[in-house]
Structure formats: structure tokens, C-alpha cells
Amino acid sequence: MSNKSYYSSITKKIIMSLMGLFLLTFLVVHLTVNSFLLVSKDLFNEGAHFMGTNAFIQVFQWVLFAGFAIHIFYGIVLQIQNWMSRPKGYKKRAAMEQSPFSKYMIYTGLVIFIFLIMHLNNFFFVKMGWVGHMPMTPSGEEDMGALVMALFHNGYYVFIYVVLILLMGFHLDHALQSAFQTLGLNHPTYWGFIKGLSRAYAIVVALGFAIIPLFIYFFK
Amino acid sequence: MDLKLKVWRQASPADQGKFVDYQVHDISPDTSFLEMFDILNDELVEKGEDPVAFDHDCREGICGMCSMFINGHPHGPEKATTTCQLHMRKFKDGDTIVVEPWRAKPFPVIKDLIVDRSAFDLIIQEGGYVSATTGGVPDANAIPINKENADLAMDAAACIGCGACVAACKNASAMLFVSAKVSQFALLPQGKVEAKERVKKMVAKMDELGFGNCTNTYACEAECPKEISITNIARMNRQFIGAKLS
Structure with missing residues (x-):
């Protein structure tokens, strides 16, 4: 075999899985900061202020954007190849997948992408001063908490937010264990634990993100 | 048993192909799925029609030739069973079966x-072999192999290359096919010589x-x-990462 650089299916999948695992860690950080809202708006603002000013986070956010871009790019490339590998489908095909949401990753991925655009438009672009208007606290600091609270008191917004987050949960259900399998980290002794961890992660993260707007809408 | 069959008919690779409905009558529940097709084909031949072409050889579940996609499942709905070992008792009288x-x-x-599965042969040709020294036949027990690896290699080698995974x-x-073929060699000392090249090439x-x-x-x-x-x-992925990084 020649030594020319060649991106095999496995190489592309490994890149996908590493980026995916990176995005999973980001979601945990994001959820942690969001959960401050359940305590108080001021605590959330402190968290947002830290994330918005810390030099490491400022540099790392571009790494994060790159992570999203690479994950999305390879996700689409692999999916197109997969569609091409079966030009004619079956008349009758049973549900045979053992990881129930694995079949819909491209669609739940698309949902997350739409959510991401919506999310950037609502928060990140406002913070950057590209759209809308950032509210200020009496002491003259950015009031990210007020921006979030205003949106979380809009019933339509909360409904769409919660639905999209639950669809993201379906994506996450397959995510962690699939990444482990792709990286070759499947051992019969630990596989049950990894699958359980993957599902627990999806449930905790999806419910965590969904509870915050619901709590604010109904109780704050 | 009386059954209704919806069977894919395609005269040649270039032909468009279509589903054709057939009725089979008085099929014994102990008939195998392929025998049921033999009965149908006998009737078609008697009527002067072209019999349905399908792959089969040993009819014992070990050769990997049979290959029908039955009611939405490769080799039919019965778990761990090839089409030839599937029996009509697994279906109900009056069922419609899509093949x-x-x-x-x-x-x-x-x-x-019948599909052309030569693609699997081409993959095997890339690395489905081991280096062997010339000379006299070596003693079978000269190389110690631990039981666990011997069992895992044997489990991987159980793949009959039928293509149901695809x-x-x-x-x-x-x-699944490629990883079984990579694993059956990678787990044994004889297969370690070409292990890295094998996984990359296959x-x-x-x-x-x-x-x-x-x-x-x-x-x-x-x-x-x-x-x-x-x-x-997962083992093949590990092997691949190892081979690429070294």
C-alpha cells in the first residue's frame, strides 16, 4: 500500500468521536453555568462574566467552534457516503438497530445545528454586539442573566427550547458509547457500564438543560 | 400452510427489476425456507416460467451462500439462523412474506x-493470510496460545462471509465482516507478523x-x-489506530 495520506472511514470516525467527546465536556461546563440561574441571576452573571473575560476561555471558545465545525463537517461527509453505499433501498426493513437513536443521528444533529444557530443569535451575537441590545446591571456590567430571564419568560421560546433540548438528548444517548466503540474502547467487562453511562449522561444533561427554563417560566 | 410471497425478480444486472406476487399451497411447517422456494420453482418450471434464482450450497448453515432478505431481516426474522436453516414453522398460515x-x-x-459478493473476496485477498515458513510441517502444539485468545479467534473465525452484516x-x-477476519488472525501469534499491514490494507x-x-x-x-x-x-479500530501510529 502506498504511504499517501488517505483518510479512511475509521480515521474520519475517530476524528468524529474525539470531537464529539470534546463537545460532551463542553455541555457539562455549559450546564453547570446555566444551573447557577436556579440559585440567582447574580450568581449566573458572575459565571457568565468569568466565561466572558477569562483569557483561557476566550481562546478556547474558538477551539470549541472548530470542534463543532469538524464534527459537523465529518458527520455530513460520512452520511453522504453512507447514503451512496446503498443506492436502492429495501421494500421492507425491520428496526434492527441495537442503539435506538443511532439511526437518526444526522437528523437530531441537524436539530442541534438549528438550535446552535438560534442560540448564538440569542446570546453570543448579542454579547459580541452584532445583534440586539445587551441589558446592563446598575453597576454597569453586562446583564446576561436578564437577557436569559427575558427569553425564559416567553412561553413560545421555552416550548421550542425544551423540545430541541430533548431532541439533543436523543443525539447524546448514542454519542458517548459510540465514541468509545469507535476508539476501540469496548471490553465485555466494562461495556455495560459505558452504555449505562452514555444513557445517564444523555438523561442528566437533557433534563438539566430543560428544567432550567421551565423552572424560571413557572416559578421566577 | 398457504403463503403469499412478494419476490424480487430481476432478469439481469441491467434490468430494472420488480416485485412479483406468488402463492404457494400446502407447504409443510417442517419445510425449510429454501425447500419452499424449490417447491415454488418446480411449479414455475412446470408452467414454463423462469424459476427464481437464489444462492445456496451446503444448506447446513455453514457455507454462507444463502442470502435472502426476508420480511425486513437478512436470513429472516429468526435469530442466529441462516436462510437455509429457517423453517416454515416460524411463519403463520396465510402470511405474506417479502423476499x-x-x-x-x-x-x-x-x-x-443472487448478488455478487466478490467484494468480500477482494478484501480477503488484501490481508486474509499468514506468513508460513517453508520446510516440514511444524508441530501443531509448538506455539503456546492462551485459551481465551484461542476462543476469541475461533469465535471470529465463525464468520461465514454471507454478507448479512452489510x-x-x-x-x-x-x-463486522472485516473486523472478524482481522481479529481471527490478530489474536493468534501466527497472524501477528502481518497484523499492522493487514488491518490497513483490508x-x-x-x-x-x-x-x-x-x-x-x-x-x-x-x-x-x-x-x-x-x-x-472495536478490536479492529484499536489495531487500526495502533498500525497508523507506529
């Missing part, structure tokens, strides 16, 4: 239910032939008549 060929770009239909996979990926050939990318749906493992485990795919 299709394997569907995948690297497995083109030759005629009716047929089942929503991406038409051949990862994966490259698999990609080149147009099989899809594995998305870890694990449909292959659920449908494999020989119950080949997806741990083989």
Missing part, C-alpha cells in the same frame, strides 16, 4: 435474489469498494447468523 436480495452498492444484483446495516458497512480495500461507514448501530451483530460480536469492530 429481497441484499442491497448494497458493492453487492450488485446478478439475477433475482445487508442489515443502514449504511451497508462491512465493518480497511483501505473495504473503503475503496464503496461499503458505507460504520455508525455503531450494532444492527450487524443483532442480525449475524453466526453472532459475531461488535467487540471485533
Whole structure:
């Protein structure tokens, strides 16, 4: 075999899985900061202020954007190849997948992408001063908490937010264990634990993100 | 048993193909699925029609030739069973059964239910062999092999190369087949000599032939008549990473 650089299916999948695992860690950080809202708006603002000013986070956010871009790019490339590998489908095909949401990753991925655009438009672009208007606290600091609270008191917004987050949960259900399998980290002794961890992660993260707007809408 | 069959008929690779309905009557529940097709074909021949072409050889579940996609499952709905070992008692009187060929770009239909599975042979040619010294026949027990690896290699070698994994996979990926063939050698000392080259070459050939990318749906493992485990795919991924990094 020649030594020319060649991106095999496995190489592309490994890149996908590493980026995916990176995005999973980001979601945990994001959820942690969001959960401050359940305590108080001021605590959330402190968290947002830290994330918005810390030099490491400022540099790392571009790494994060790159992570999203690479994950999305390879996700689409692999999916197109997969569609091409079966030009004619079956008349009758049973549900045979053992990881129930694995079949819909491209669609739940698309949902997350739409959510991401919506999310950037609502928060990140406002913070950057590209759209809308950032509210200020009496002491003259950015009031990210007020921006979030205003949106979380809009019933339509909360409904769409919660639905999209639950669809993201379906994506996450397959995510962690699939990444482990792709990286070759499947051992019969630990596989049950990894699958359980993957599902627990999806449930905790999806419910965590969904509870915050619901709590604010109904109780704050 | 009386059954209604919807069978894919395609005269040649270039033909469009279509589903044709057939009725079979008085089928014994102890008839095998292929015998039921033999009965249907006898009737078709008597009527002067072209019999349904399908692959078969040993009819003992070990050769990997039979390949029908039956009611939405490769080799039919019965777990860990090849089409030839599937019996009509698994169906109900009056059932409608849909029978299709394997569907995948690297497995083109030759005629009716027969597909060309030479793509698997091409993958094997890339690395499905071991180095052997010339000379006298070595003693079978000269190389110690631990029991666990011997068992795992044997489990991987149980793959009959029927292509059900490709047929089942929503991406038409051949990862389960290739990983079984990589594993059966990689686990044994004799196979270690070419281990790195083997995994790289076989994966490259698999990609080149147009099989899809594995998305870890694990449909292959659920449908494999020989119950080949997806741990083989993980092993191949490990081997591949190791081979690429060294």
C-alpha cells in the first residue's frame, strides 16, 4: 500500500468521536453555568462574566467552534457516503438497530445545528454586539442573566427550547458509547457500564438543560 | 400452510427489476425456507416460467451462500439462523412474506435474489493470510496460545462471509465482516507478523469498494447468523489506530 495520506472511514470516525467527546465536556461546563440561574441571576452573571473575560476561555471558545465545525463537517461527509453505499433501498426493513437513536443521528444533529444557530443569535451575537441590545446591571456590567430571564419568560421560546433540548438528548444517548466503540474502547467487562453511562449522561444533561427554563417560566 | 410471497425478480444486472406476487399451497411447517422456494420453482418450471434464482450450497448453515432478505431481516426474522436453516414453522398460515436480495452498492444484483459478493473476496485477498515458513510441517502444539485468545479467534473465525452484516446495516458497512477476519488472525501469534499491514490494507480495500461507514448501530451483530460480536469492530479500530501510529 502506498504511504499517501488517505483518510479512511475509521480515521474520519475517530476524528468524529474525539470531537464529539470534546463537545460532551463542553455541555457539562455549559450546564453547570446555566444551573447557577436556579440559585440567582447574580450568581449566573458572575459565571457568565468569568466565561466572558477569562483569557483561557476566550481562546478556547474558538477551539470549541472548530470542534463543532469538524464534527459537523465529518458527520455530513460520512452520511453522504453512507447514503451512496446503498443506492436502492429495501421494500421492507425491520428496526434492527441495537442503539435506538443511532439511526437518526444526522437528523437530531441537524436539530442541534438549528438550535446552535438560534442560540448564538440569542446570546453570543448579542454579547459580541452584532445583534440586539445587551441589558446592563446598575453597576454597569453586562446583564446576561436578564437577557436569559427575558427569553425564559416567553412561553413560545421555552416550548421550542425544551423540545430541541430533548431532541439533543436523543443525539447524546448514542454519542458517548459510540465514541468509545469507535476508539476501540469496548471490553465485555466494562461495556455495560459505558452504555449505562452514555444513557445517564444523555438523561442528566437533557433534563438539566430543560428544567432550567421551565423552572424560571413557572416559578421566577 | 398457504403463503403469499412478494419476490424480487430481476432478469439481469441491467434490468430494472420488480416485485412479483406468488402463492404457494400446502407447504409443510417442517419445510425449510429454501425447500419452499424449490417447491415454488418446480411449479414455475412446470408452467414454463423462469424459476427464481437464489444462492445456496451446503444448506447446513455453514457455507454462507444463502442470502435472502426476508420480511425486513437478512436470513429472516429468526435469530442466529441462516436462510437455509429457517423453517416454515416460524411463519403463520396465510402470511405474506417479502423476499429481497441484499442491497448494497458493492453487492450488485446478478439475477433475482443472487448478488455478487466478490467484494468480500477482494478484501480477503488484501490481508486474509499468514506468513508460513517453508520446510516440514511444524508441530501443531509448538506455539503456546492462551485459551481465551484461542476462543476469541475461533469465535471470529465463525464468520461465514454471507454478507448479512452489510445487508442489515443502514449504511451497508462491512465493518463486522472485516473486523472478524482481522481479529481471527490478530489474536493468534501466527497472524501477528502481518497484523499492522493487514488491518490497513483490508480497511483501505473495504473503503475503496464503496461499503458505507460504520455508525455503531450494532444492527450487524443483532442480525449475524453466526453472532459475531461488535467487540471485533472495536478490536479492529484499536489495531487500526495502533498500525497508523507506529
